[in-house]
Amino acid sequence: MQFSQLKKLGPGVLVTAAFIGPGTITACTLAGANFGYTLLWALVFATIAAIVLQDMSARLGIITKKGLGEVLLDALHHSVLKWPLILLIILALYGGNAAYEAGNLAGAALGIEAIFTFNDVSFNLSIVTLSLIGALILVKGSFKQIERVLIGLVLLMAACFIVTFIVVQPELSSVFKGISSPTIPEGSLLTVIALIGTTVVPYNLFLHASAAKTHWQHVDDVRTARTDTVLSIGLGGLIAILVVSTAAASMFTHSITVNNAADMAHQFEPLFGSFSKYLLGIGLFAAGLSSVITAPLATSYAVSEILQFKGGSQSKAFKGVSLSIVLIGACFALTGIKPIKIILLAQFANGLLLPVVASFLLYAMNHKKSLQGHVNSPLANLLGIGVVLLTSFLGLKMILGSFGITLF
Numbered sequence: 001m002q003f004s005q006l007k008k009l010g011p012g013v014l015v016t017a018a019f020i021g022p023g024t025i026t027a028c029t030l031a032g033a034n035f036g037y038t039l040l041w042a043l044v045f046a047t048i049a050a051i052v053l054q055d056m057s058a059r060l061g062i063i064t065k066k067g068l069g070e071v072l073l074d075a076l077h078h079s080v081l082k083w084p085l086i087l088l089i090i091l092a093l094y095g096g097n098a099a100y101e102a103g104n105l106a107g108a109a110l111g112i113e114a115i116f117t118f119n120d121v122s123f124n125l126s127i128v129t130l131s132l133i134g135a136l137i138l139v140k141g142s143f144k145q146i147e148r149v150l151i152g153l154v155l156l157m158a159a160c161f162i163v164t165f166i167v168v169q170p171e172l173s174s175v176f177k178g179i180s181s182p183t184i185p186e187g188s189l190l191t192v193i194a195l196i197g198t199t200v201v202p203y204n205l206f207l208h209a210s211a212a213k214t215h216w217q218h219v220d221d222v223r224t225a226r227t228d229t230v231l232s233i234g235l236g237g238l239i240a241i242l243v244v245s246t247a248a249a250s251m252f253t254h255s256i257t258v259n260n261a262a263d264m265a266h267q268f269e270p271l272f273g274s275f276s277k278y279l280l281g282i283g284l285f286a287a288g289l290s291s292v293i294t295a296p297l298a299t300s301y302a303v304s305e306i307l308q309f310k311g312g313s314q315s316k317a318f319k320g321v322s323l324s325i326v327l328i329g330a331c332f333a334l335t336g337i338k339p340i341k342i343i344l345l346a347q348f349a350n351g352l353l354l355p356v357v358a359s360f361l362l363y364a365m366n367h368k369k370s371l372q373g374h375v376n377s378p379l380a381n382l383l384g385i386g387v388v389l390l391t392s393f394l395g396l397k398m399i400l401g402s403f404g405i406t407l408f
Contacts, residue, residue, distance in 0.1 A: 022107020108288025
């Protein structure tokens, strides 16, 4: 790729910045601390799945010049199942993104807690303050410069994990074994689904299509968009693998239990010592606040496209949807449930929502009238169906397991 082409990259980077949030950091830390290297295969699968689905989403936006919600509305125009399916999508997006928003708020507050000593009142005050900041940014619509700063802090966090990985020196043989030998240890299924849910975020499929349709103007840009997706999502997946490996080497081998942000900071200590809590705190805060903005925006784009709101992102209806996600997420985050549990449950909810949204994306990518001859290739369909089937199986196994039913 020539340097001039690099300047065209963008939407994929935004998607990566969206999913490298407190949920990813927390879920990956818990995976490494509780199960060592054994769940690395789930991240490799999740990264490949994200690349496949986000590539479809980007192509959809470029070719049709519509968001995923608009294409689905067109595709279901004459179907008797149109409104039941639309209602299902909206409810699923609202429920999943509200849970995700709660995780983002809790993660950002967890970052503050890592730096300062908190009681329950202080933590709740942080949740309320962060919600108000996020709501203010969404209403004013002037979040772009702030977002750049937050993305910079998230990248700083990523750089610290890369350097820490080198310093801690995890066993490479164990890393490769965890990547190449899929296993689900007892008690790890929730974590597996959470790892997939934190990497292949359903709302990012809507966000990517909407961003791609404005970022690229011609069908010929599909190849550049694919490069953007592969490089950006691939980097995000690598960061997640490094987080798991670092936690496995520095926490699992020493039987360190993760209950709070201070415990999570232990993985930085080989490199940063007592400064670890500040590093983790800033990173979690930045990642959390960035995602606090992204999740409501993506929900607003999806709902606005499906319900055909007028006025775009400046309309009262658009901003009302965004604010409702912040409000519901804040209420959930204030329930008193431990922040780490909220974050993990949010990723789990995303993992269950993924098969539904991915199925609709596959349907849209095979709609000849909308795509004008640019429908999915057989290989893309095969990969997409594989993602839907595996994530559906894991979700079904988890649901049945809660009733004491074991598939095998």
